[in-house]
Amino acid sequence: MGVVLEVKDVKKHIGKREIIKGISFSVEEGQIFGFLGPNGAGKTTTIRMLVGLIKPNSGSIKIMGHDIQKEKEKALSNVGCIVENPDMYGFLTGRENLIQYAKMYGSVSKERIDEVAEIIxxxxxxxxxxxxxxxxMKQRLGLGQALLVRPKLLILDEPTNGLDPVGIMDFRRIVRLMAEENKSAVFISSHILAEIQQVCDTVAFINGGEIKSVESTKESEGKGTKENFGIATSNINLAMETLSKLPFVYEVKNNEDKISAAIQYGTSPKVIAELMKNSVEVIEFYKEHKTLEDRFMQIVEGEEEKDVASNK
Structure with missing residues (x-):
């Protein structure tokens, strides 16, 4: 797959305050890419640079190979976006609003406007x-204007604001449609972590103006080095003692009513066998699936701990 969006060592400062500290990432065609971070992390500043509203102080942003600072018109001709709340003319109809946007793009047919109205x-x-x-409905219409030219890069900032559950499901359908059929790269910034997990293939975590991690939202079956299991037992102390002696068990935690164990990938049958061998009654043994919210909090809290340590 080709790279649609490439961000390389981008920095942005206002006065002496460094807001974006050399971030790099790329989004390929057909990929749905989530951009997550707490308030003040640099999400909005990054998005404003991606759509050419502000300029980076250094580094490069390329869309379909076109540098947004050197070839802005060519770069942005491949982009559809909703940044913050979409601006619409209230005194015009939905169709008339789409026609106004179509005039700016210059090559949108009446049939495409009808098609978009149905899609949204x-x-x-x-x-x-x-x-x-x-x-x-306004949010849907905003998404519609972004889809008019079948963009190769679709940038969405808080796209599900104001949508009811049906609207959110429709939003997922539309995004997947653009990624799969149009091979668009989709870049989504949202504070609704569960929604990002539902729709995105990949997420980047930003905090303090730095990309802390870029990760797949899907589990890589057979490729991980460890996996987490929950164990319910009638004898937690004996189970803890048994597990702590096993070389393929990396970490064991007592969570009051159950045990959480991080074990070497593929060794769960061995763990169960060792527990039974040591007369540990296993009531439940199940895989724990970490949510995107868990990972988000792990990264953010880890950064807070670093900040505290550095200030001592």
Whole structure:
């Protein structure tokens, strides 16, 4: 797959304050890429640089091989975006709003406007005034304008704001449609971690203006070095003692009513056998799946601990 978005060693400072500290990542065609971080981490500044609203002080941003600082028009011709709340003309209809955006793009047919209205679920309301739209409908219309030219890069900042559960499910469908059928690269920034986990292939964690990690949201079956299991037993102390002596058990924690154990990948049958051999009654033995929220908190809290340590 080709690289659609390439961010290389980008830095941004305002006065003496360094906001973005040399971040690098890339997004390939067909990839849905999540961008996560706490408030003040640098998400909004990064997005504003991606769409050419502000310039980086150093580094490069390329879209379809075009440097956004040197070939801005060519770079942005491949981009559809919703940054913050989409601006719409309330006195115009949904269709008229899309027509206004289509004029800016210069090459959007009436058929494409009708197609987009259907994709975003506004076919029956597209001729109503936007001032009569709910927040969720306005958000759908904003997504529609971003889809008009079948962009190679779709940038979405908090795209599910105001959407009800049905709207959120439709949003996932639309994003996957763009990634799979149009081979668009989709870049999503959101504070709703569960939503990012549902729709994204890959996530980048940013904190303090730095990319802390870029990870797949899918488990790599057979490729991990360790996996986590929960164990319920009638004799926690004996189980803890047994597990702590096994060379393929990396970590054991007593979580009051159960044990959490990090073990070497593929050794769960051995663990169960050793517990039974030592007369440990195993009531439950199950794999623990970490959520994106768990990982997010692990990274953010880890950074906070570093900051505290460095200030001592």
């Amino acid at each position: 679920g506004l076919k029956d309301r597209i001729n109503d005034k936007v001032k009569k739209y709910s927040l969720g």
